[in-house]
Amino acid sequence: MKIIVCIKQVPDTEAKIKIAPDGRAIDDAEINYIINPYEEYAIEEGLRTKESLGEGEVILISVGPERASTALRSGLAMGADRAIHINDSLLDENDPLLVATILSKAIQQEGYNLILCGVQGVGTDHYQVGPILAELLGIPHVGVVTKLQISPDKAVAHREIEGVSEVIETPLPALFTAQKGLNEPRYPSLKGIMMAKKKPLTLLDCQHLGLSEEEVNKLKGKALIIKLELPPMRPKGLVVQGEPSETVKQLIEWLQKETGIL
Amino acid sequence: MDFSFTEEQEMTRQMVREFAEREIAPVVMEYDESQQFPWEIIRKLAELGLLGILISPDYGGSGMGYIDLAIIIEELSRVDPSIGLTVAAHNSLCCNHIYLYGTEKQKKNYLPLLASGKKLGAWALTEAEAGSDASAIRATAILRDGQWVLNGSKLFITNANVGEVAVVLAVTDKSKGAKGISAFILEKGMAGFRVGKKENKLGVRASDTAELIMEDCSIPQENLLGKEGEGFINALALLDGGRVGIAAFSVGIAQGVMELCLKYSKERVQFGKPIAKFQAIQWILADMATQIDAARLLTYRAAYLRQQEQRSTKEASMAKLYASEMAVRATEKAVQIFGGYGFTKDYPVEKFYRDVKIATIGEGTSEIQHLVIARQILE
Ligand SMILES: Cc1cc2nc3c(=O)[nH]c(=O)nc-3n(C[C@H](O)[C@H](O)[C@H](O)COP(=O)(O)OP(=O)(O)OC[C@H]3O[C@@H](n4cnc5c(N)ncnc54)[C@H](O)[C@@H]3O)c2cc1C
Ligand SMILES: Cc1cc2nc3c(=O)[nH]c(=O)nc-3n(C[C@H](O)[C@H](O)[C@H](O)COP(=O)(O)OP(=O)(O)OC[C@H]3O[C@@H](n4cnc5c(N)ncnc54)[C@H](O)[C@@H]3O)c2cc1C
Numbered sequence: 001m002k003i004i005v006c007i008k009q010v011p012d013t014e015a016k017i018k019i020a021p022d023g024r025a026i027d028d029a030e031i032n033y034i035i036n037p038y039e040e041y042a043i044e045e046g047l048r049t050k051e052s053l054g055e056g057e058v059i060l061i062s063v064g065p066e067r068a069s070t071a072l073r074s075g076l077a078m079g080a081d082r083a084i085h086i087n088d089s090l091l092d093e094n095d096p097l098l099v100a101t102i103l104s105k106a107i108q109q110e111g112y113n114l115i116l117c118g119v120q121g122v123g124t125d126h127y128q129v130g131p132i133l134a135e136l137l138g139i140p141h142v143g144v145v146t147k148l149q150i151s152p153d154k155a156v157a158h159r160e161i162e163g164v165s166e167v168i169e170t171p172l173p174a175l176f177t178a179q180k181g182l183n184e185p186r187y188p189s190l191k192g193i194m195m196a197k198k199k200p201l202t203l204l205d206c207q208h209l210g211l212s213e214e215e216v217n218k219l220k221g222k223a224l225i226i227k228l229e230l231p232p233m234r235p236k237g238l239v240v241q242g243e244p245s246e247t248v249k250q251l252i253e254w255l256q257k258e259t260g261i262l
Numbered sequence: 263m264d265f266s267f268t269e270e271q272e273m274t275r276q277m278v279r280e281f282a283e284r285e286i287a288p289v290v291m292e293y294d295e296s297q298q299f300p301w302e303i304i305r306k307l308a309e310l311g312l313l314g315i316l317i318s319p320d321y322g323g324s325g326m327g328y329i330d331l332a333i334i335i336e337e338l339s340r341v342d343p344s345i346g347l348t349v350a351a352h353n354s355l356c357c358n359h360i361y362l363y364g365t366e367k368q369k370k371n372y373l374p375l376l377a378s379g380k381k382l383g384a385w386a387l388t389e390a391e392a393g394s395d396a397s398a399i400r401a402t403a404i405l406r407d408g409q410w411v412l413n414g415s416k417l418f419i420t421n422a423n424v425g426e427v428a429v430v431l432a433v434t435d436k437s438k439g440a441k442g443i444s445a446f447i448l449e450k451g452m453a454g455f456r457v458g459k460k461e462n463k464l465g466v467r468a469s470d471t472a473e474l475i476m477e478d479c480s481i482p483q484e485n486l487l488g489k490e491g492e493g494f495i496n497a498l499a500l501l502d503g504g505r506v507g508i509a510a511f512s513v514g515i516a517q518g519v520m521e522l523c524l525k526y527s528k529e530r531v532q533f534g535k536p537i538a539k540f541q542a543i544q545w546i547l548a549d550m551a552t553q554i555d556a557a558r559l560l561t562y563r564a565a566y567l568r569q570q571e572q573r574s575t576k577e578a579s580m581a582k583l584y585a586s587e588m589a590v591r592a593t594e595k596a597v598q599i600f601g602g603y604g605f606t607k608d609y610p611v612e613k614f615y616r617d618v619k620i621a622t623i624g625e626g627t628s629e630i631q632h633l634v635i636a637r638q639i640l641e
C-alpha cells in the first residue's frame with residue numbers, strides 16, 4: 001500500500017509571534033519551525049497502518065521553502081520511507097488552493113492508495129488543504145478523524161460530531177484528515193535520526209509538475225491576507241477576596257467603575 | 263570555525279527535550295520523594311536508543327558520538343538530573359569501558375544487552391578509603407586455577423542495585439601501584455557478588471547509588487576487561503569522556519533553572535512591578551546566561567576534541583570544573599530569585615539546588631580537576 005502523508009512546516013506553537021514590517025506575514029527571524037502537530041498524528045497513523053498491514057510505503061510530501069526539508073527529515077526519523085519536497089519561488093505554502101493543486105499533481109505522478117493530512121495547519125488554520133486535495137483527485141474524504149482502521153481495500157473512520165461519534169466506511173483510495181486524539185505520535189529514536197539522512201528526499205519544482213508560471217499565477221490569490229494583527233492584550237483580571245458581603249460590594253463597584261457594564 | 267550542530271544533532275536535542283518535558287517533568291518530584299528508580303522512564307529511553315548512545319550499530323547501539331552524548335545528557339538534566347546521571351554513568355562509563363577495551367567476544371556478549379537497555383550497567387572504582395586517591399583502591403583480584411577471585415567492596419556506585427552488569431576495578435599486582443590495577447566484568451547472580459547499603463542522598467535521589475561487595479567472588483578468566491595492569495590507565499582515559507558528561511549534566515541543570523527564573527521573575531510582582539524590572543535581579547540573570555554559555559562552549563569543545571580522538575584531558579577537566587561550579591552558583595541564585603517559594607518543594611528550583619551538588623564531587627571533585635589542569639599546564 002502506498003501511503004502518502006502531506007505535511008506542513010509551521011512555527012513552533014510555543015514561539016512568540018511578531019508581525020513582519022509589511023504587516024501581512026509573521027516575522028520569522030527568531031522562530032523555530034516544527035512539523036505541524038496535526039500532521040505528526042497523520043505520520044504516526046501512516047506508520048501504524050504500514051506496520052499493521054505488514055507491507056507498504058510511507059511517503060511524505062511537503063510544499064514549502066528550503067527550511068521545510070528539516071520537517072521532512074524529522075518525519076523520516078520517525079520512520080517514513082522517503083520524502084518529496086516541493087519548493088519553488090512561485091509558490092506560497094499558506095495558499096490552500098495553490099498548495100492542494102500542487103500536491104494533487106505530485107501525488108498523481110506518484111500514485112497512491114491512502115492519503116493522510118492534518119486537519120489544519122496551525123498558524124494559518126484554514127482547514128482546507130485536505131478537502132480540496134480530495135476533491136481535485138476525485139476521491140472520498142473524511143475529515144477530523146479520531147480513529148481509523150485501514151484494510152487493503154477499505155477504511156473505517158470515526159469522527160466526533162456534536163455529542164456522538166460518526167462512523168464512516170469508505171473504499172480506498174481515500175483521504176483522511178487527522179485530529180488530535182487519533183494516536184500518540186512516537187518520538188524518533190536515535191537510530192531513526194541516524195537513518196533519516198540516508199533515506200531519499202526528492203526535490204521538485206513547478207516545472208517538474210508540468211505547471212507553467214502563468215498557470216501558477218492563475219491559481220494564486222483567490223484569498224489574500226490583507227493585514228495581520230496581534231490579539232488585544234488580555235485586560236487585567238480582578239481577584240476579589242474576603243467575606244461574601246465584602247466581595248459582592250467590591251465586584252459591583254468594579255463592574256460600575258471599570259467596565260461600565262452596570 | 264563552525265559552532266553549528268548538525269541537523270541530526272538538532273533533531274536529537276528536540277526529541278530528547280520533548281520527551282523530557284512530556285514524559286519526565288510530570289513525575290520528577292514523585293521519584294525524588296520516594297527515591298524509587300524510574301524504571302518506566304528508563305525503559306522508554308531504552309526504546310529510543312538512549313542506552314547505547316556511543317555503541318556502534320554492529321553491537322546494537324545508536325552509533326552516535328560524544329557531542330550527541332552531551333546533548334542528550336544536557337537535555338535530560340535540564341528536566342531531571344537523576345535521569346541525566348543514570349544515563350551518563352551507564353553510557354559513558356560502563357558501556358564505553360567494554361566498547362573501547364573489550365575483546366570481540368565480550369563486546370558481542372554484553373553490548374547488545376546494555377545498548378538495548380535489557381540490562382543496565384554500573385562502573386565501580388571508588389572505595390571507602392579511596393575516592394579522590396583512586397589508585398589507592400584495595401579490592402583485589404587473584405588468578406587461581408584459571409579463575410579470577412575478587413575480594414573487596416566499592417562505595418557510592420551508580421546503578422549498583424538496578425544494574426546487572428558491572429565493570430569493577432581491582433588490584434592484580436600490588437607492587438605495581440596504579441599499573442597493577444585491572445578491570446573486570448561482573449554480573450549479578452555471580453556467587454560472592456552482592457549489593458550492600460543503598461545511600462540516602464541529598465540529591466539525585468531517583469538515581470540508584472549503593473555499595474557493591476565481592477567476597478571470594480570467582481569469575482571466568484576471560485572476564486578480565488582490557489589488558490592486565492591497564493585497568494586504571496583505561497579508567498583515566500574513560501573519564502575524559504565521562505567528565506564531558508558531568509559538564510553537560512551541569513549545563514543542563516543551569517539552563518533548566520535559568521529558564522524557570524526568567525519566567526518567574528517576569529510574573530512575580532513586588533513593589534508594584536515584576537521583579538525582573540529590578541536591576542539587582544537583572545544582574546543575576548545576565549550573569550547566569552553568560553556563564554551558562556561559557557560552560558556550554560567549554561563542554562562542547564571537550565566533546566568535539568574527544569570525538570576527533572584528540573587529547574582532551576585538560577579540556578574535559580576544565581569543562582567539568584567550570585560547568586559544575588557555575589551550576590552550583592546558578593541553582594543557589596535561582597532559589598534566591600524564587601524567594602520563600604524557592605525554599606519549598608512546590609517549586610522546582612529546590613530540587614535542582616540539591617541535585618546539582620553531585621556535579622562538583624562525582625568523577626573527580628573540583629579540587630581534583632584543579633590538580634589535573636595544573637599538571638597539564640605545568641607539564
Ligand atoms: C551520587 C554519587 C554517585 C557516584 N557514582 C560513582 C560511580 O558510579 N562509580 C564510582 O567509582 N564512584 C562513584 N562515586 C564516587 C565519587 O567519584 C567520589 O565520591 C569522588 O571521587 C570523591 O571521593 P570521596 O567521596 O572519597 O572524597 P575524598 O576523596 O575523601 O575527598 C574529600 C575532600 O577532600 C578533597 N581532596 C582530596 N584529595 C585532595 C587533594 N589532593 N588536594 C586537595 N583536596 C583534596 C576533595 O576534593 C574533597 O573536597 C559517586 C559518588 C556519589 C556521591
Ligand atoms: C522557611 C520559611 C519561614 C518563614 N517564616 C516566616 C514567618 O515566620 N513570618 C513571616 O512573616 N514570614 C516568614 N517567611 C517569609 C519570608 O520572610 C519571605 O519569604 C521573604 O521575606 C521573601 O519574600 P518572598 O518569598 O515573597 O520573596 P519575594 O519578595 O517575591 O522576592 C523574590 C526575589 O526578588 C527579590 N526582590 C524583591 N524586591 C526587590 C527589589 N526591590 N529589588 C531587588 N530585588 C528584589 C528578592 O530579594 C528575592 O530574591 C518565611 C519563609 C520561609 C521560606
